[in-house]
Amino acid sequence: MQKQIHPYLAAGLLILSACNFSAGTKKNLASGLSYQYNGLRINDVYLSDSAGGKLAGNEVPYNSRVGLVIAGISGFMPNNGKVFPGFVIDITDKDGHRIMTETPPDVFAQNSGFTEREASILLGSVKIMEPLKTGATYHLKGHLWDKNNSDNTVDAEAEIVVK
Numbered sequence: 626m627q628k629q630i631h632p633y634l635a636a637g638l639l640i641l642s643a644c645n646f647s648a649g650t651k652k653n654l655a656s657g658l659s660y661q662y663n664g665l666r667i668n669d670v671y672l673s674d675s676a677g678g679k680l681a682g683n684e685v686p687y688n689s690r691v692g693l694v695i696a697g698i699s700g701f702m703p704n705n706g707k708v709f710p711g712f713v714i715d716i717t718d719k720d721g722h723r724i725m726t727e728t729p730p731d732v733f734a735q736n737s738g739f740t741e742r743e744a745s746i747l748l749g750s751v752k753i754m755e756p757l758k759t760g761a762t763y764h765l766k767g768h769l770w771d772k773n774n775s776d777n778t779v780d781a782e783a784e785i786v787v788k
Protein backbone atom coordinates (compact mmCIF):
# COMPACT_ATOMS: atom_id res chain seq x y z
CA MET A 626 0.00 0.00 0.00
CA GLN A 627 1.41 3.34 -1.04
CA LYS A 628 0.94 6.41 1.21
CA GLN A 629 -0.12 9.70 -0.34
CA ILE A 630 0.42 13.21 0.94
CA HIS A 631 -2.73 15.25 1.15
CA PRO A 632 -2.65 17.98 -1.56
CA TYR A 633 -3.33 20.81 0.94
CA LEU A 634 -0.51 19.61 3.20
CA ALA A 635 1.87 19.46 0.25
CA ALA A 636 0.88 22.98 -0.86
CA GLY A 637 1.30 24.31 2.68
CA LEU A 638 4.77 22.81 3.01
CA LEU A 639 5.76 24.28 -0.34
CA ILE A 640 4.57 27.75 0.68
CA LEU A 641 6.37 27.58 4.05
CA SER A 642 9.62 26.48 2.44
CA ALA A 643 9.46 29.42 0.01
CA CYS A 644 8.92 32.05 2.71
CA ASN A 645 12.61 32.38 3.61
CA PHE A 646 11.71 33.35 7.18
CA SER A 647 14.37 33.71 9.87
CA ALA A 648 13.99 34.30 13.60
CA GLY A 649 15.85 33.33 16.73
CA THR A 650 17.43 34.26 20.05
CA LYS A 651 20.97 33.65 21.29
CA LYS A 652 23.14 34.56 24.27
CA ASN A 653 26.92 34.66 24.67
CA LEU A 654 27.60 33.51 28.23
CA ALA A 655 31.13 34.99 28.34
CA SER A 656 30.14 38.57 27.47
CA GLY A 657 26.51 38.40 28.55
CA LEU A 658 25.45 39.73 25.15
CA SER A 659 22.04 38.45 24.09
CA TYR A 660 20.34 39.08 20.79
CA GLN A 661 17.25 38.24 18.85
CA TYR A 662 16.61 38.52 15.16
CA ASN A 663 13.50 38.50 13.05
CA GLY A 664 13.34 38.42 9.25
CA LEU A 665 17.07 39.04 8.78
CA ARG A 666 19.55 36.18 8.80
CA ILE A 667 22.79 36.66 10.75
CA ASN A 668 25.88 34.64 11.57
CA ASP A 669 27.22 36.44 14.63
CA VAL A 670 26.69 39.38 16.97
CA TYR A 671 29.42 40.50 19.36
CA LEU A 672 30.89 43.37 21.35
CA SER A 673 34.10 44.80 19.93
CA ASP A 674 36.96 46.80 21.40
CA SER A 675 38.47 50.00 19.96
CA ALA A 676 40.60 47.96 17.53
CA GLY A 677 37.59 46.00 16.24
CA GLY A 678 38.48 42.75 18.00
CA LYS A 679 35.92 40.63 19.86
CA LEU A 680 35.61 41.38 23.56
CA ALA A 681 35.99 38.22 25.64
CA GLY A 682 33.92 39.64 28.51
CA ASN A 683 31.88 42.73 29.27
CA GLU A 684 34.55 45.03 30.76
CA VAL A 685 35.25 48.17 28.73
CA PRO A 686 38.12 50.60 29.49
CA TYR A 687 37.21 54.21 30.16
CA ASN A 688 38.02 56.56 27.25
CA SER A 689 37.80 53.75 24.68
CA ARG A 690 35.13 52.74 22.17
CA VAL A 691 32.83 49.75 22.49
CA GLY A 692 31.17 48.49 19.37
CA LEU A 693 28.27 46.25 18.55
CA VAL A 694 29.07 44.17 15.47
CA ILE A 695 26.41 42.30 13.52
CA ALA A 696 28.06 39.98 10.99
CA GLY A 697 26.87 37.75 8.19
CA ILE A 698 23.66 39.72 7.65
CA SER A 699 21.37 38.88 4.77
CA GLY A 700 17.68 39.27 4.05
CA PHE A 701 17.38 43.05 3.63
CA MET A 702 14.68 44.02 1.15
CA PRO A 703 16.49 45.74 -1.74
CA ASN A 704 15.24 48.87 -3.49
CA ASN A 705 16.86 49.68 -6.86
CA GLY A 706 19.72 47.30 -6.05
CA LYS A 707 20.48 48.93 -2.68
CA VAL A 708 19.60 48.05 0.90
CA PHE A 709 18.90 50.59 3.61
CA PRO A 710 19.67 49.55 7.19
CA GLY A 711 19.02 51.68 10.23
CA PHE A 712 21.15 51.16 13.34
CA VAL A 713 21.08 52.80 16.77
CA ILE A 714 23.00 52.12 19.99
CA ASP A 715 21.97 53.40 23.41
CA ILE A 716 23.53 53.16 26.86
CA THR A 717 21.26 53.43 29.88
CA ASP A 718 21.91 53.42 33.61
CA LYS A 719 20.56 50.85 36.07
CA ASP A 720 17.27 52.78 36.28
CA GLY A 721 16.78 52.74 32.50
CA HIS A 722 17.62 56.41 31.93
CA ARG A 723 19.38 57.06 28.62
CA ILE A 724 22.96 58.15 29.28
CA MET A 725 24.44 58.04 25.77
CA THR A 726 23.44 57.27 22.22
CA GLU A 727 25.32 56.95 18.96
CA THR A 728 25.51 60.29 17.15
CA PRO A 729 23.55 60.62 14.94
CA PRO A 730 20.93 58.33 16.52
CA ASP A 731 20.62 56.35 13.27
CA VAL A 732 24.19 55.52 12.27
CA PHE A 733 23.14 55.29 8.60
CA ALA A 734 20.67 58.22 8.47
CA GLN A 735 22.64 60.09 5.82
CA ASN A 736 23.61 57.04 3.78
CA SER A 737 22.38 56.59 0.20
CA GLY A 738 22.20 52.81 0.54
CA PHE A 739 24.55 49.83 0.44
CA THR A 740 24.97 46.80 -1.75
CA GLU A 741 23.85 43.62 0.01
CA ARG A 742 27.50 42.62 0.34
CA GLU A 743 28.47 45.96 1.93
CA ALA A 744 25.62 45.58 4.44
CA SER A 745 26.60 42.03 5.41
CA ILE A 746 28.62 43.31 8.40
CA LEU A 747 27.58 46.42 10.32
CA LEU A 748 29.07 48.19 13.32
CA GLY A 749 27.77 50.83 15.66
CA SER A 750 29.92 52.13 18.50
CA VAL A 751 30.00 54.60 21.36
CA LYS A 752 32.90 56.21 23.21
CA ILE A 753 33.10 55.35 26.90
CA MET A 754 33.51 58.80 28.49
CA GLU A 755 31.62 61.33 30.63
CA PRO A 756 28.93 61.02 31.87
CA LEU A 757 29.84 57.32 32.29
CA LYS A 758 31.76 56.55 35.49
CA THR A 759 34.59 54.10 36.11
CA GLY A 760 33.44 51.10 38.15
CA ALA A 761 29.80 51.48 37.14
CA THR A 762 27.68 49.01 35.18
CA TYR A 763 25.54 50.16 32.27
CA HIS A 764 23.11 48.60 29.84
CA LEU A 765 24.13 48.73 26.16
CA LYS A 766 21.36 48.14 23.64
CA GLY A 767 21.51 48.06 19.85
CA HIS A 768 18.69 47.98 17.33
CA LEU A 769 19.17 47.22 13.61
CA TRP A 770 16.29 47.41 11.17
CA ASP A 771 15.56 47.29 7.46
CA LYS A 772 14.19 50.66 6.33
CA ASN A 773 12.39 48.91 3.45
CA ASN A 774 10.73 46.35 5.77
CA SER A 775 10.53 47.41 9.42
CA ASP A 776 9.62 43.82 10.43
CA ASN A 777 13.25 42.80 9.67
CA THR A 778 15.17 43.54 12.88
CA VAL A 779 18.03 42.56 15.14
CA ASP A 780 18.03 43.61 18.80
CA ALA A 781 21.05 43.07 21.05
CA GLU A 782 21.85 43.99 24.62
CA ALA A 783 24.50 43.51 27.28
CA GLU A 784 25.56 44.83 30.63
CA ILE A 785 28.95 46.55 30.34
CA VAL A 786 31.29 47.42 33.20
CA VAL A 787 33.43 50.54 32.79
CA LYS A 788 37.03 49.98 33.97
